[in-house]
Structures are given as structure tokens and as C-alpha cells.
Amino acid sequence: MNCDSQPGLLPLEQALEQMLSELSTVVDKQKVTIEQACGRVLAEPVLAGFNIPPYDNSAMDGYALHADEAAGGPLQLIGISFAGTPFEGRVLSGQTVRIMTGAMIPPGADAVVMQEQVEVRNQQILCNHQPKPGENIRRAGEDIRQGETVLPAGKKLTPVDIGLLASLGIAEICVFEPLNVALFSSGDELVLPGRALDKGQIYDSNRPALRAALQQLGIQVLDLGVVPDDKQALRDSLDKAASQCHGLISSGGVSVGEADFTREILAEKGQIGFWKLAIKPGKPFAFGRLGQCAFFGLPGNPVSAWVTFEQLVLPALQRLSGEQSASSMTLTAIAGEDLKKRPGRMDFQRGICWRDEKGELLVKSTGNQSSGVMTSIARANCYILLEQQRGPVKVGESVSIQLFDSLPV
Numbered sequence: 001m002n003c004d005s006q007p008g009l010l011p012l013e014q015a016l017e018q019m020l021s022e023l024s025t026v027v028d029k030q031k032v033t034i035e036q037a038c039g040r041v042l043a044e045p046v047l048a049g050f051n052i053p054p055y056d057n058s059a060m061d062g063y064a065l066h067a068d069e070a071a072g073g074p075l076q077l078i079g080i081s082f083a084g085t086p087f088e089g090r091v092l093s094g095q096t097v098r099i100m101t102g103a104m105i106p107p108g109a110d111a112v113v114m115q116e117q118v119e120v121r122n123q124q125i126l127c128n129h130q131p132k133p134g135e136n137i138r139r140a141g142e143d144i145r146q147g148e149t150v151l152p153a154g155k156k157l158t159p160v161d162i163g164l165l166a167s168l169g170i171a172e173i174c175v176f177e178p179l180n181v182a183l184f185s186s187g188d189e190l191v192l193p194g195r196a197l198d199k200g201q202i203y204d205s206n207r208p209a210l211r212a213a214l215q216q217l218g219i220q221v222l223d224l225g226v227v228p229d230d231k232q233a234l235r236d237s238l239d240k241a242a243s244q245c246h247g248l249i250s251s252g253g254v255s256v257g258e259a260d261f262t263r264e265i266l267a268e269k270g271q272i273g274f275w276k277l278a279i280k281p282g283k284p285f286a287f288g289r290l291g292q293c294a295f296f297g298l299p300g301n302p303v304s305a306w307v308t309f310e311q312l313v314l315p316a317l318q319r320l321s322g323e324q325s326a327s328s329m330t331l332t333a334i335a336g337e338d339l340k341k342r343p344g345r346m347d348f349q350r351g352i353c354w355r356d357e358k359g360e361l362l363v364k365s366t367g368n369q370s371s372g373v374m375t376s377i378a379r380a381n382c383y384i385l386l387e388q389q390r391g392p393v394k395v396g397e398s399v400s401i402q403l404f405d406s407l408p409v
């Protein structure tokens, strides 16, 4: 549980493992049409009912013939095969059939010669090219074999997946119902955007950011607004979330301040796992249960809230919603400047990564890395992942990065 230099801090990997081991799919299955299915999570694997392509067909506009006869003199043109209207006969020795891209290969033919490689005279063709058997033929089942698993359960469906389902003639599929997640911010200093700020107040920025992220994921959000630093108000919000939602995300109030009540009320209402994580930002993080509802207590500092949401809450929400999770891709880049780092916590520094003229990936910090500085993340295209025990980074050293946006042009 402990790391060497800061006893009591839990490494991210262990926190994730522990949290995910306590979570499983909580949503029911439902049928939807493929028009409604993009972004939804498949609840059952999809198997191919037939081969794709369903029949041997031409990859080119040209002539279907016997490959071994192509260069042997004129071939007699006996018909035409269109996509959707196949040629009904058989191609015999000395014969050829005009064929369009996607049209069925007529029986007897074993190759297609592109029309650019053929001269046509008086219902005869002369080939300028010797094809190999099978040339320009797309074989039945070369894409998908009947019975094959085309999409696994747990796959979040993309537009390409919808196309794949349509190509198999599938109009309806079984997906998981969307997850319901409640959300609130806690803090007496927080004001809704659109209102005037008083002395000592700031705008609530965590909840709008988290709500937008949840909506983008297709999650149904119960927005409980800003909850004041008041124990009864917190109790009421937790009760509402627990009775209506699969999960609850809060931000703020998880540290050790005199108005940080989230932790106390959670312990009273449910089971709480409170962690001090060996990551920076995002050290305080609460995970627990309110009956069937999973609780995620994010730190209030905006960058800490966002980093813990991405690194811990997203994988947990995927688990609850039945989605297969994939580990995020890390790349290696070269530090384009010195980076401050103290051993003890794993840093998620916000960086800008680019390719230099030699094609190498370089990365720089976005500047002030304090966990209240939202522009550090708004201006970033990656996290610079600096291992827990690593010290300062010198320019030219290799670092791992997690890219979350495109590279500048």
C-alpha cells in the first residue's frame, strides 16, 4: 500500500486495480436499431450470418476470362455482368464476359483483366496483359467468414461498426442501457456561471466540464448543482444520487480542511475507501459505495479533478457500463526543456508535444503546473508521465507521454 518516499500514498496502478475489482456491469440490456446504436456498448457479440463478400466478384471494370487463355489470341465477347444483374451463362474456352466492379464472376472465369489492358474489336477482345488466376477477383468470405465474431460484447460502437452491422443485414442489436450518473460540486465559494461574483467567490468550473464529458460519453447525468459545505445538504444529495443513479461524482471537500465534509458524510451513509494517491495532481481521491451506487469523490482543484476523472473515473464508468476498457496509448518523446519533478508521486504534467524537422517527438510543459491552473490543461495536447520515483528531467531525456489531442501543424 505504501510507496517508499511518502508512506501512505497509494500508487495509481494499485488504486485502479482495487477499484475495478469491486465494480462490474450494472446496466440492463436493450434492443436498439442500428440508427440509434452509434456510441452504445454492445451487450452481446455479433456473429456473421453469412460470408462477406457473399460471392466472388470483380474488383475492376474489365473482362472475365480464363487466365490461361488471356494472351492466346482473340476471345469472343458473349455477355455482360453488372453489379446486381449477373451474367446468367458460363464462360467457355475462347470466351469472355464484360464485367463491372462488384459484379458476380460468371462460372468458368477465373480472372478479370482491366479494360485498360484490352482492345475491343467486333465483339472480340485482345488482351495486352497475362493475368494470374484469381487476378482482380474478390473472393467470397475474404473479408468476413460466416460464423466469425465480427464485434465482441463490450465494444463501443463507432460509425464504421454501424456500417459493418449494416453490411451483415443486421437492423437491430442488443446494447447496454446508458449509465445514470449524478454529479455535484461542493463548496460555499462556488457560483454558477452567469451570476455576479461576490468577494471570495469563484465560478464552479468542475461541474460543467465533468457534465460535458459525461454527456459526450452518452451517460445520462443527474446534475445536483452546487452543494454548500453543509452536512445536511450533503446527506440529501447523496440520498438522491443513491436512489436514482448507478454512480455519483462529486468534486471538492475530500481534503482535510475544516469544511471538507464529503468524506465524513460518505462514511456515515455508505462504505468509503479514501485514498491518498501517489499522483500529482490528484492526491486526495475518494472511492466508495452508497448501496448500489458507486461513489467517486474528486479533489476540488480543477486540474486535479480532471486528471482523477480521466485516470480513475473513466475506467470505472467503462466497467459499470459494460464497456471493454483498453489501456491508453503511451508514446516516448524527448524533453524539449528541463522539467521540474520531485520523487514521491507520479506526475501528470501537462505538455505540448510536436514533431521536429527530423520527425522526432519532442515535448514541453505548458508552464505553471499548479493544480488550480486550468490553462495548463486547456493548452496541452498530452500528459507528460513522470514516474513516481523520478527526479528532475533534463532537456534531451526521454519521457513517456499520453497524447489526448492532435499535434500542432
Ligand SMILES: Nc1nc2c(c(=O)[nH]1)N[C@H]1C(S)=C(S)[C@@H](COP(=O)(O)OP(=O)(O)OC[C@H]3O[C@@H](n4cnc5c(N)ncnc54)[C@H](O)[C@@H]3O)O[C@H]1N2
Binding pocket: 185, 186, 187, 189, 190, 202, 203, 204, 205, 206, 207, 251, 252, 253, 254, 255, 256, 257, 260, 281, 282, 283, 284, 298, 299, 300, 301, 302, 304, 371, 372
Ligand atoms: N493541509 C492540507 N491541505 C491540502 C492537502 C493536504 O494534503 N493537506 N491537499 C491539497 C490537495 S493536493 C488538493 S488537490 C486539495 C483538494 O481539496 P478538496 O478536494 O477538499 O477541495 P476544496 O478544498 O473544496 O477545493 C480546492 C480548491 O479547488 C477549488 N474548487 C473546488 N471546487 C471547485 C469547482 N467546482 N470549480 C472550480 N474550482 C473549485 C476551491 O475553490 C479550492 O481553491 O486540497 C489541498 N489542501
Ligand code: MOO
Binding pocket: 279, 280, 281, 282, 283, 284, 299, 301, 304, 371
Ligand atoms: O493533488 Mo492536489 O491535486 O496536488 O493539488
